[in-house]
Structure formats: structure tokens, C-alpha cells
Amino acid sequence: NLLVDALPASILNITSTTPNGAYSIGSLINVTVNFSEIVTLNGTLSVSLDTGAVVTISPFIHSSQGSGTYTVIPFDASLDLDSVGITLSGTMSDTAFNGVIIALPASTIAVNKNIIIDTTNPDITSIQSLSPDGYYSVGETINIAVTFSGTVTLAGGTLSVNLTSGGTVLFGPFTGTAAVGVYTVLAGHNTNLLNATGISLPTGSIFDVANNIA
Numbered sequence: 712n713l714l715v716d717a718l719p720a721s722i723l724n725i726t727s728t729t730p731n732g733a734y735s736i737g738s739l740i741n742v743t744v745n746f747s748e749i750v751t752l753n754g755t756l757s758v759s760l761d762t763g764a765v766v767t768i769s770p771f772i773h774s775s776q777g778s779g780t781y782t783v784i785p786f787d788a789s790l791d792l793d794s795v796g797i798t799l800s801g802t803m804s805d806t807a808f809n810g811v812i813i814a815l816p817a818s819t820i821a822v823n824k825n826i827i828i829d830t831t832n833p834d835i836t837s838i839q840s841l842s843p844d845g846y847y848s849v850g851e852t853i854n855i856a857v858t859f860s861g862t863v864t865l866a867g868g869t870l871s872v873n874l875t876s877g878g879t880v881l882f883g884p885f886t887g888t889a890a891v892g893v894y895t896v897l898a899g900h901n902t903n904l905l906n907a908t909g910i911s912l913p914t915g916s917i918f919d920v921a922n923n924i925a
Contacts, residue, residue: 720805721747724818725758725794728778733827733921740781740792740826742766749775750811754801760820761795762787762828773806789828793821829921833860838872838907841891851896853905855880858889861919865890868915876902884915 756768841854870882917925
């Protein structure tokens with residue numbers, strides 16, 4: 712049997728086997744390049760990502776795909792991880808020894824996946840009262856809101872905010888961009904201007920969707 716194949720192989724798509732989601736420092740993200748037919752890589756294939764990272768795919772033989780691993784490092788960020796370039800160092804050919812067209816396909820990581828890279832720790836942007844201005848006496852309540860820079864989850868503990876009046880507001884587990892607690896004025900509490908003097912989390916943790924700790 713004679714087989715004539717004078718057509719070069721090409722890159723079909725670049726994708727990832729890593730599940731969709733948000734990832735932070737130290738996470739390992741798979742990057743997979745799929746080809747139009749079985750090829751052999753004698754050299755290295757480099758995939759550039761929009762985070763500035765470059766993923767190296769090592770030599771392989773007789774496969775329709777090659778894979779590498781992207782390790783997330785501090786300051787990396789992407790709202791939708793994407794492959795933005797691909798280059799070959801060495802040679803690549805199909806089973807008929809035709810070369811492979813090395814070009815970024817239309818079907819990139821961002822097209823095929825929804826992977827967020829977030830290495831920024833969430834922080835508190837404000838602590839404020841939601842109650843009207845005025846004088847408050849023993850037994851009356853004041854709503855206090857703590858707002859964060861993004862969506863966070865408080866788990867396994869209680870957030871405590873100390874006030875200039877000598878009072879304390881406690882916030883139980885929640886998920887969201889803000890938490891609201893209720894301060895009840897007690898006998899002996901006094902201040903001319905209610906304000907927060909400190910915040911603590913004795914137990915538990917506060918983290919965002921990428922598991923960055925607040």
C-alpha cells in the first residue's frame with residue numbers, strides 16, 4: 712500500500728485539562744497543544760501566556776498533542792487565561808516527515824476554558840455605619856458594615872471589630888463583598904464620634920475564590 716502525504720500538519724487548538732476556576736500562587740495549570748495529525752517534536756515548543764509566563768513543551772514522538780505545565784507565581788494575573796503566542800525551537804514533523812505549521816490558532820485557551828489567575832490578597836476597603844447619624848443610648852443598635860476589595864468567604868471563625876465606644880461588633884461566617892454586624896450600645900459605652908479602632912480574627916480565615924488569604 713502506498714500513501715502519499717504532502718500536506719503539513721497544523722495546530723488545531725490550545726487548551727487545558729485543568730478545571731475552570733480561579734487559581735493563585737503555586738497552582739499548576741496544564742497547557743495542551745492539539746495537532747491535526749500525529750507528529751514528532753525534536754526540540755521544544757514554547758507557548759506564551761497573557762500572564763507573561765512561557766510554558767515549555769518537551770520533545771515527544773508519535774502523538775497528536777503535547778503538554779506542559781504553567782506554575783502560577785506572585786503578581787501573575789488574568790481574568791481569562793489565554794495563549795498569546797507559540798514558537799518552535801528545533802524541528803517538528805508528521806509521520807510522512809512533512810513539517811508542522813507553527814501558528815497561533817483561533818481556538819486558544821481563553822476560547823476553550825475559563826481559568827482565572829488571581830494572586831492578589833483581598834483587603835478591607837471600609838468599615839462604616841449603615842445607621843442614620845444621631846445619638847444612640849443603652850439598648851439601641853447600630854448596623855456596622857465591613858467591605859472588602861472582592862468577594863470573600865469567612866469560615867471557621869468570627870471577625871471582631873473594636874469601637875471607640877468600648878463596644879465590639881462580631882461578624883459570623885459569610886460569603887460576599889461585605890458583612891454587616893449589629894452593635895448594641897451597653898451601659899458605660901461612650902464616644903463623641905463612633906469609629907473602629909481595631910479588627911481581629913482570632914480563629915478561622917477569610918479568603919477569596921482563588922484562596923488568597925485576606
